[in-house]
Amino acid sequence: EVVGPGINRYTTRRYVDRGVMHVYISSASLKNELSYHRSRLVHLLNEAVGADVITSIELH
Template identity: 40%
Template sequence: MSSKKRYNENLSLSDVLKEFVSTNKLQEGLDKVEIKDTWKNLMGNGVNSYTTSVQLKRDTLYVQLSSSVLREELSYGKEKIIAMLNEALGKPLIKTLILK
């Protein structure tokens, strides 16, 4: 048996996963998945039934909607939507919201 202690012996599983994500540069991909789930949870069934795509590119969230009426209505509350999403995500990932 080796007398060397493993460096991660006292780390929690959470810490090990964070290190793994950081080392392998996976955070951006995880953020993209989390944003889709957050949009779905915050916006509810009414908006989700017209949402065809949610994509994060850098700090811009692109949301494709199949209803021009809904797109127009949501455009009036862009700042509030951005604030709600960032708060739910726990970090300021989104600076701009583009409704297509």
């Protein structure tokens, strides 16, 4: 919901471990682009769930 279906299409796996969201992306260029927006994504994800549960995002 936060990133939309266009980005979700390239996401192969995602999980949260100790506050870190791990996201596996099949597109190198998309992975690079998202790396510039990590802090914004963390903010949007925490806002969506209504609590500060994500501290960072690791892109694989």
